[in-house]
Amino acid sequence: xxxxxxxxxxxxxxxxxxxxxxxxxxxxxxxxxxxxxxxxxxxxxxxxxxxxxxxxxxxxxxxxxxxxxxxxxxxxxxxxxxxxxxxxxxxxxxxxxxxxxxxxxxx
Numbered sequence: 001x002x003x004x005x006x007x008x009x010x011x012x013x014x015x016x017x018x019x020x021x022x023x024x025x026x027x028x029x030x031x032x033x034x035x036x037x038x039x040x041x042x043x044x045x046x047x048x049x050x051x052x053x054x055x056x057x058x059x060x061x062x063x064x065x066x067x068x069x070x071x072x073x074x075x076x077x078x079x080x081x082x083x084x085x086x087x088x089x090x091x092x093x094x095x096x097x098x099x100x101x102x103x104x105x106x107x
Contacts, residue, residue, distance in 0.1 A: 005042045005096040024060055025067045027101075036104035037075055037082070041068050047097040050086055064099070071101050079103040 008014035009028070016028035019039050030038040043060055047053060053061060068084055075082040082103040087093070 002094055003046065003096045004094040005040075005098060006046050009042070010044060019071060020067055022063060022067060025064050027067055027071055030100070034107055035102040036107070037079060037102060039071055039075070039101040041071065041099040041101065043097055048095050049088055049092060049097055051088060053097070068099055068101060075101055075103050 004014075009016055009026070014031060016026075016031060018026065018028050020027040024044050025041060026044055027039055027041040030040050041064060043064060047057065047060075072082050072084055080103075082101055085100045085102065086098065
């Protein structure tokens with residue numbers, strides 16, 4: 001399984017610049033950004049994808065969305081716009097649920 005977030009970020013093997021952290025969610029600047037502003041938001045426990053969430057994960061999903069909302073609002077306030085993206089299936093390179101908050105033209 002390809003899970004950069006568990007294997008590298010959450011294990012501490014790869015150092016990241018944290019943007020926000022809660023009990024169950026971590027947001028950080030992407031280690032290989034594709035946009036001038038590129039923040040990744042992940043749950044601190046392994047969940048493979050948005051489509052694998054169960055009803056027991058509803059609280060975690062609300063917590064993640066709250067973090068995403070706060071970061072997106074800050075990005076919009078500073079840069080005027082942002083996108084919130086998650087990838088699924090073959091588009092999802094790392095098999096760990098994650099959201100991208102991005103702004104600007106693709107690098």
